[in-house]
Amino acid sequence: MRTSTALEALSRRPLSFLRSSWPWRSLAYLLSSVVPGSAVVVAAGLISSLALVPVMVVAGLAAVAVLVPLVVRFERWRLRLVDLAPLSAARSEPSRTVVLGLVSLLALWWIDLVVACFTVAGPAVLILSPVVQPMDGEWAPAAALIGSVAGVLLVPVAAYVFTAWAGARAAVTRALLAPTELADVLRSRVRLVNAFETERRRIERDLHDGAQQRLVALSMRLGLARLDLPPDSPAARQLVQAHEEAKQALVELRELIRGVHPQVLTDRGLGAAVRDAAGRSPIPVDVDVRLPRRLPDAVETTAYYVVAESLANVAKHSRARRARIRARLAGDVLVVEVWDDGVGGADPAGGTGMVGLADRVAAVGGRLSLSSPARGPTTMSVEIPCA
Ligand SMILES: Nc1ncnc2c1ncn2[C@@H]1O[C@H](COP(=O)(O)OP(=O)(O)OP(=O)(O)O)[C@@H](O)[C@H]1O
Ligand SMILES: [Mg+2]
Numbered sequence: 001m002r003t004s005t006a007l008e009a010l011s012r013r014p015l016s017f018l019r020s021s022w023p024w025r026s027l028a029y030l031l032s033s034v035v036p037g038s039a040v041v042v043a044a045g046l047i048s049s050l051a052l053v054p055v056m057v058v059a060g061l062a063a064v065a066v067l068v069p070l071v072v073r074f075e076r077w078r079l080r081l082v083d084l085a086p087l088s089a090a091r092s093e094p095s096r097t098v099v100l101g102l103v104s105l106l107a108l109w110w111i112d113l114v115v116a117c118f119t120v121a122g123p124a125v126l127i128l129s130p131v132v133q134p135m136d137g138e139w140a141p142a143a144a145l146i147g148s149v150a151g152v153l154l155v156p157v158a159a160y161v162f163t164a165w166a167g168a169r170a171a172v173t174r175a176l177l178a179p180t181e182l183a184d185v186l187r188s189r190v191r192l193v194n195a196f197e198t199e200r201r202r203i204e205r206d207l208h209d210g211a212q213q214r215l216v217a218l219s220m221r222l223g224l225a226r227l228d229l230p231p232d233s234p235a236a237r238q239l240v241q242a243h244e245e246a247k248q249a250l251v252e253l254r255e256l257i258r259g260v261h262p263q264v265l266t267d268r269g270l271g272a273a274v275r276d277a278a279g280r281s282p283i284p285v286d287v288d289v290r291l292p293r294r295l296p297d298a299v300e301t302t303a304y305y306v307v308a309e310s311l312a313n314v315a316k317h318s319r320a321r322r323a324r325i326r327a328r329l330a331g332d333v334l335v336v337e338v339w340d341d342g343v344g345g346a347d348p349a350g351g352t353g354m355v356g357l358a359d360r361v362a363a364v365g366g367r368l369s370l371s372s373p374a375r376g377p378t379t380m381s382v383e384i385p386c387a
Contacts, residue, residue, distance in 0.1 A: 004331075006082040007167035010160065022082075023159040026166035027120070029081040033112035036071045040105055043067065068101030075104055075173050082170045086330045086383075092179050094373065100176040108169065115165045119158035126151025179371040179381070207257050215253060219246040262304065270300045274307050274325055281311050283320055283340070289327040295334060298364050299384050303327070303336050305360055306368070309353050310338035310380045318342025318378060329386070337381040344376030354380075 003009045006029075009022035017023070043063040050056045079087060129151070130144035222243040229236040265273035271289040278285035294300070307325060314323045320342030327336040348354040354370065361368040366384035 004084040005167060006163050006170060010163060010167065014156070017163075018156055018159060023163050025081045026163040027116060029078060029166045029170070030112040030116040030162055032078050032081070033109040033116075035074060036067075036104055037109040037113060039067055039070070040109065064102070064105070067105055068098060071104045072097050072101045072177075075100060076177055079170055079173055079177070082166050083174055084331075086333070086335055087174065087177060092177055092371065096176045100173060112165070112169065115162055119162045123151045123154040123158050126154065179369040179379070204257060207253065212250070212253055212257065215246060215250045219243065219250055222246055265300060265304050269294050270303055270327065273300075273304050274327065277304070277308050277311055278325060281323070282315050283318075284322050285311065286322065286324040289325065291327060291329055291334075293329075295329075295386050299334055299386050302360050302364050302366065302384055303334055303382060306336060306357055306380065306382045307338060309357050313346065313353060313380075314338070314340045314342065314378075317346065318344075318376070320376075320378075332385060332387040334384045334386055335381065336384075337379055339377060339379045341377050343374075344372045344378050345374045346370060346372035346378050346380075357382075 003012065003020075003022070006022055006026050009017055009020060012020070047056050047059045047063065050059055076087060126147050129147035130141075222239060226236065226239050226243060229239060262273055262276070264276050269291075271291055274289055275287050278287045295303075311323070311325075314320055318340045320340035323338065323340040325336070325338050327334065329335075346354070348358070348370065354368075358368045361382055361384065364384055366382055368380070368382050370378075370380055372378040
């Protein structure tokens with residue numbers, strides 16, 4: 001399996017881990033704490049130069065208010081160094097983000113730097129001991145050699161220690177930055193959904209092969225009957241009406257079948273089906289779908305239903321002025337996001353649509369996330385593995 005986080009890298013075979021880029025990535029991750037650290041030190045220096053305590057308190061609060069959002073953005077950005085899985089663009093709850101910002105500013109940056117410096121400096125000092133601390137005496141060369149060898153042996157230990165800290169640190173960051181997941185709560189419904197999917201396909205086939213064929217035949221028969229009657233007779237008028245209704249029923253049935261499984265999805269794939277759904281939305285939707293290939297059936301269908309239900313919700317509840325759909329393949333994971341600039345406050349408990357989606361997504365091993373603070377914006381995002 002491909003390694004995607006520093007923590008996963010630790011479980012590789014030792015040589016493979018030590019030769020990989022993960023120790024370097026982890027070290028870079030920890031050392032980049034210099035950035036928030038410098039900001040804190042500069043802010044603290046400026047504040048302590050103020051004369052009056054009340055002014056210092058106000059300035060301190062203002063500094064925290066300015067630095068917290070900046071440090072959260074920085075954490076989000078640098079997470080990629082030790083965690084390759086894409087972080088959903090949907091935001092987590094503001095309270096969790098603020099906790100991350102405060103903890104990073106007050107504690108994590110210096111712990112990162114202490115861990116990085118001690119683990120690197122320990123072996124380095126031992127290796128360089130003959131140069132740094134030259135000794136005199138008969139045993140001096142041997143002692144220096146032992147010191148250097150011990151230093152070299154400690155290098156892998158150091159790599160494990162700082163990678164472990166970087167990995168744990170990144171896991172906490174991801175947990176605080178990720179939006180609330182709907183899917184995790186609902187995995188027990190997976191089997192039900194699979195059974196439902198099988199039944200849905202059976203109904204779709206039956207409708208197509210059975211009722212639709214009968215309606216076609218009925219419509220043709222009524223058309224022929226019309227030709228046999230004098231056009232102005234009352235019976236002919238009734239027949240015309242019956243013929244029109246049969247034709248209408250056929251159109252509706254076709255739409256129903258298409259609704260059950262849109263033809264365009266089967267024929268031309270997710271991109272086309274999403275553009276088609278967006279085209280029918282009463283709210284303007286920007287579609288930004290870039291997928292290099294067709295994806296497995298189950299993945300395309302699930303993603304399509306997420307888009308369709310999200311667009312229906314945008315139209316019904318959001319009062320948005322615009323919406324946006326973005327889809328990308330990140331490695332083997334399909335990531336789709338539906339965003340709107342509406343009123344927010346979406347709550348899965350308020351209906352059956354989103355809970356149903358979470359079930360569907362869980363059935364294909366994916367994750368569905370929702371971010372919808374009061375006053376918006378709302379982002380529904382889904383990650384589905386394609387392998
Ligand atoms: N994009 C959105 N913007 C604002 N509120 C939303 C949005 N999407 C959903 N909601 C809110 O969340 C609730 C739950 O949505 P959900 O799709 O689960 O149910 P529903 O749309 O009301 O009914 P249905 O079962 O027909 O889908 C909605 O009732 C609505 O109040
Ligand atoms: Mg809905």
